[in-house]
Amino acid sequence: MNWSIMQQALPVFVHAFGLTIWLSLIGIIGSIIVGIIASLTQYFKVPVLSQVMTAYVELARNTPLLIQLFFLYYAFPVIGIKMSAEVCGIIGLIFLGGAYMAEGFTGGFNGISTSQINSGKALGMSRFQLARYVVFPQGFALSMPALTANIIFLIKETSIFSVIAIPELTNTALDLTGMYYRSNEYLLMLVIAYAIILIPVILLLTWLERRVRYGAFGN
């Protein structure tokens, strides 16, 4: 181990660190939004849309992110759609993450006891009110463990962005290795960087999971 080599690489790593966090954040927020829309349309069996969403979820969940990214980055320009690597990365991550989130939320929504739904209907709630005040709060709490797992998964998946040359953490470490041939130092820094991001995230989400367990009320 050569510490001065690591010190010199620190500014580059800090920059990549920021990019990984930024891309993860956009990816997670986008995935949650897509996931909520997809799972609600499936839950309320909205005609046509719910079938489309089911097909999307299965397609995205059963194919690797790498090939999704290659398709966006290399194959889409052929049909006239050209996007920067970063845009492809974010779209790919949201495409994948949205499907995982949808599965998680659907699991949560299906966990709500039918008496809750029937009570809401008996009170004369509209579909939207039912979604807003009954299904969503309880379903969200029930799907918290899945949400936690998906967030951690998506942060780790940003490492695959390295294959389309987005200068995030993994790509940066490889670039430096290629230039200076010091793989041990840069790979150690890479692992530490992921630990710095993920350990607080895991701790925070585990704490949050315990807090929202009230959603299991009535089951």
Next chain:
Amino acid sequence: MVHSGINVLFEGSNFARLMAGLWTSIWIAAISLIIGLAIGIIFGILRTLSNKFIRFILRVYLEFFRIVPTIVLLYLVYYILPRTFHVNWPATWMAVLAFSLWVAAEFSDIVRGAIESVPKSQRESGLALGLSKIQLFRYVLLPQVIKLELPATINLATRVIKTTSLLLVISIMEVINVAQQIIEANNQQYPTGVFWVYGLIFILYFVLDYPLSAWAKKLTNERK
């Protein structure tokens, strides 16, 4: 114009080469799963024992794999083994090593969770009947554990299959690496070939993974 590109798949031996690449991916996934599941069972059982030291070590092992992305794991094995430990294995072996250790970590947690969720009364009834520890495990716990963990194990298998797409980064000649060569070699004649080649691989992965994940979902729903 896009239509003509599909012919790139049938030019020369391209299709056979892609299939051979896919076979490499499947083969690596299968071997890693077999080794990883075997180690994972042992680790999972060890984690339910009362020895704090063993449990701590295995917990750290699991957390390491929860934090490090699989692509980084491949690089760690690929760069560190030859340079620091002078182990010069072929890349496929290194991939099997990285994947097996990762599968073992994930599976140990699945096994631990399943063992712990078998109702206490089952264990106590077995002991009351005078079963030995091994008999208790073999006839009472194991059948129930297998049933409990099966959907999660199938999902893990689908993830391993999907993750084989990363093998190109350590220059294994798997399906995507072959695809890149085909695309480059045919770029002049079939400029739209890239669309069809990656499209085919997208579909191939879906065909491999969808039946498994549908099976896992069916098992989960049956339990409810």
